[in-house]
């Protein structure tokens with residue numbers, strides 16, 4: 001029997017920005033996202049690095065899918081690729097309606113396991129599931145997490 005779509009899931013995707021994102025533009029996304037996500041019980045984080053996004057959406061499966069569909073239509077980014085979708089017992093970013101951080105590739109290349117990847121100039125869209133999980137793990141705790149605001 002199929003499980004009803006009521007459990008929390010975690011959906012992670014990466015995409016390419018179609019415009020330059022200064023901190024001011026990122027905060028505009030966040031202002032809207034914060035209100036909407038709070039209303040819908042969605043939490044997560046959004047990373048931006050030199051023209052690409054990495055976003056984690058946590059929440060009720062149906063709500064997360066609806067939001068993801070809406071985000072995909074946003075012309076401010078393109079080439080979205082879903083990296084992870086899985087049920088979760090506990091949320092990793094429950095205190096953020098959407099945590100945000102901006103990085104350079106050089107900074108990201110300091111994450112253990114991702115040194116070569118970001119060091120070679122790769123962007124979030126090329127991560128694949130395995131490296132996406134490594135990145136996610138780095139933000140679950142410790143010094144990387146402290147960059148989220």
Ligand code: FAD
Nearest residue numbers: 029032033034036037053055070071073074075076077098
């Ligand atoms: P409106 O703001 O009226 O948007 C109408 C349409 O215009 C939408 O298609 C929208 O995508 C587009 N649009 C809005 N502002 C601009 C702009 N400045 N330039 C060009 N097009 C624009 N929203 C959330 O609620 N939660 C999230 O976690 C979230 N994360 C996002 C992550 C990324 C990387 C991006 C690019 C957007 C994100 N958004 C998020 C915003 C989301 O895509 C919608 O813009 C937002 O939910 C509001 O949509 P709306 O249809 O209610 O309203």
